[in-house]
Amino acid sequence: QNAQQLHERIQSSSMDAKLEALKELANYSRDVTFAQEFINLDGISLLTQMVESGTERYQKLQKIMKPCFGDMLSFTLTAFVELMDHGIVSWDTFSVAFIKKIASYVNKFASDISILQRSLAILESMVLNSHDLYQKVAQEITIGQLIPHLQGTDQEIQTYTIAVINALFLKAPDDKRQEMANILAQKQLRSIILTHVIRAQRAINNEMAHQLYVLQVLTFNLLEDRMMTKMDPQDQAQRDIIFELRRIAFDAESEPNNSSGSMEKRKSMYTRDYKKLGFINHINPAMDFTQTPPGMLALDNMLYFAKHQQDAYIRIVLENSSREDKHECPFGRSSIELTKMLCEILKVGELPSETCNDFHPMFFTHDRSFEEFFCICIQLLNKTWKEMRATSEDFNK
Template identity: 45%
Template structure:
């Protein structure tokens, strides 16, 4: 009926009794499925079949959102529907008005960049063959504000792969990509975009010189979202390690005692020069202690920093000790040198970055001049602990051992700021350290008593069986593994898990963001009965294949392979962490009927034994357990005290 409204408006509400009538429209069911509008309603022929559907603007909005979805199925269905409806001029106008063409361009661009990156991964073509114009175009996607997140992620991945391959490419990318732009990407809520930005920053830092790292790694206030994934934790560890290693050059540089000490002391603008002769007035050369490397000149740098930036604390340290007797004086320079060495050892300054480590200190990323500021806190801790121990010059090594323990125990708590570290480390005074040592010593003595050791041996088989069951359960849950490529750490993902009946290993490739795929979605299978052996480390074929290049120690420590079938095929693994490596190698050894050999097995066994022993010995608290059982008394001379009940029954 042409007198009825085509769609929208209050009249449609009256005729069709539809609420929100503007959200609906009529559409042909056959052919091009064109929408009926006021402009074409006169073209409707008798017998045409129409259907009531959502209006063009509503459908355009839905599909515009659908093609941006992170759900692959939703995105695919939206694109299919878009291809069908785009023939209609009314829908096309609504979709274009929403900037839909630009979104389609981003989708095509993202797939193009993905294809390019995957092709380059095969190493058939060198990255150096790329033109500067192409690289600048990729960089422009990273630097652009109004750009699709998936395009920016892929662009940063391409640049990340490009940087280590050539110094020329590094210089070009470094020139075009600004630190501020990468920091902007690190502030967004998109975790994947943060990850790719951090990966690019790390690639640039690793390829840079120390001077360039000073500029690139200067700002540490990243503001990263929680919780952090394994990959981001690793990148933060690398950033921390690279930044701390900037101190390596000074740490390994010995000082010329006849020139540098005086020049540096005078230039410090403090009373440092006056202190050194006071402290070592019995020594002919006051700079002799500063010749050791490590800590080298880094110790002198720290002393100068302390005197310049905390002059009141520095003066208090000097004045307090100058008023003490000579034997009770805490030596400032000697303490500073030894403390600098302790901090370098604890923070692994000068050690190469691990490929798998994820241990970082959150407070590092909220503080400029982290190492120097940490020294300022700890040198005051030395003086405080010295007073608490009432130490003399002969106790110097003991005091520094206590200080090392105070620092190590506090860092293990992962304080989020230096202020919190300072509060906690000062609370952990000498008396607290003595209490902790006493508790640990008593616990050790209890567990070494002969009866306790015998009980441990009796409990071991039961607890080892418990650990075996836990390992198999962990294999049933499965783990996400990464295929390690030659140039970068992250690559394609695959998942492996054991069937609930412990008879089949299921595995297969998975998409990014999938954490625990159902067992039915993993297409590949290995029957446990076909497994022949477990290889680890250098024995694995995938580590032998890469032996021509620089062998990565960390990857070797996480590599293992399953040999299976009569043809002796291999399924190769690189565990994400040492913990996962231990769980998987233990679990596979259980399936093969072998002993669990990882260090984690012994750790878990010790924890379970300790817990079980404590429960069993609760009733013996405060009762000393003898090393030997009580003696068995001699038998009595006669047994006349025994009564024969058989006579009484008769």
């Protein structure tokens, strides 16, 4: 009976009566019995029609009574969110006009916190609950339109904004995911989150911590492809990376001439250098990268370290190649094992947990945070190895 009355009252021609009814509806909609009744009266369609036609019908009203219009829209969207949360109605039933309207509120009502928050919540649910709606929302809203909401001071709005970005990221097809990551990098999402969320002068609540954790997982999952790619020993470009590691470490000391007489000498020199670099297979180190995980990701890490922290790289290689065999901490072998371990610790390739909020601020301090993490760990491993006076028997520990 209550549902029937409210269904009639929200269609009242009196603005005051309508506003009062919508306010009550927003409140009652949390109750599942009421929600079922109201939905049976086709209440959801009524609310979406009100949203779709809202702006045109109340154009004049909006100018005269702006607060009234804002409240009306806010209560309508709140009721909609509460009713949909019961999971009674499928998300697939909504029109493009409705989606466009909700997406437009994200830009139009930036200053009205409650409308903005409900609109972001609706967009997130649409993306997560329907592949069709994901495609439509992805066409309507750009990362560029979402970023400004992270630069405000309202943590709830920031949380909902990151939730929408995460949802778009999670549902993007594989071929689009890297493209989206590039846009996020271009728009400097990471440094904006670092400045306006992580280093803001307030505590991070659980919901925000969860969204940051999800973003962290989705970002690391971009590495899965490299982690599961075996090295192709016939691929010249891949073999060139190994040559580059050798060149940086030994500055290609006294390369013999290319004459056929020195071919054997060159081979033995390469073998000697690959042993110093700590590969298991001294003849053809490419074979060390055929196990997945960590696949090519280990080689990417080694090259990053060699190029970005050249002095530390050369020191580690030379220190180990001058130790007795049993005391060396082989750089190649330990890099491969370490990369594999980091992938396990950071759960690369696994979907984010719905309850975890374990994010690490350090991963938001650098665009190449996985590689940077590797650089720190490989140096710590080497230092610990030296201090322990570890031997090759200790390697698997």
